[in-house]
Amino acid sequence: MVTVTFTAHLQRHFDCPRHELQATTLGEALAQVFAKQPQARGYILDDQGALRQHVAVFIDGQRARDRQRLGDALRADAQVHVLQALTGG
Numbered sequence: 001m002v003t004v005t006f007t008a009h010l011q012r013h014f015d016c017p018r019h020e021l022q023a024t025t026l027g028e029a030l031a032q033v034f035a036k037q038p039q040a041r042g043y044i045l046d047d048q049g050a051l052r053q054h055v056a057v058f059i060d061g062q063r064a065r066d067r068q069r070l071g072d073a074l075r076a077d078a079q080v081h082v083l084q085a086l087t088g089g
Helices: 026-036 038-044
Strands: 002-006 019-021 055-059 079-084
Touching: 002 026, 019 026, 026 038
Parallel strands: 002 079
Antiparallel strands: 002 019, 055 079
């Protein structure tokens, strides 16, 4: 099962517990999460369905590459972590 977790910081804005699901791409996994937790979508994706600029997603410790189409492949036991990226200077 693919595991999708959201950092505590994001969970302050919406209730989104850890999800275990079956998906072959990041987009499929997030679509399943959003079907159960629709309020999470607006925090994670922009109006075109791409990852928001200040959201980072890691798949098995590697940053997701396809931020527009969310086509990154997932292994059957992938660990997906969604977090808010910090910026500053």
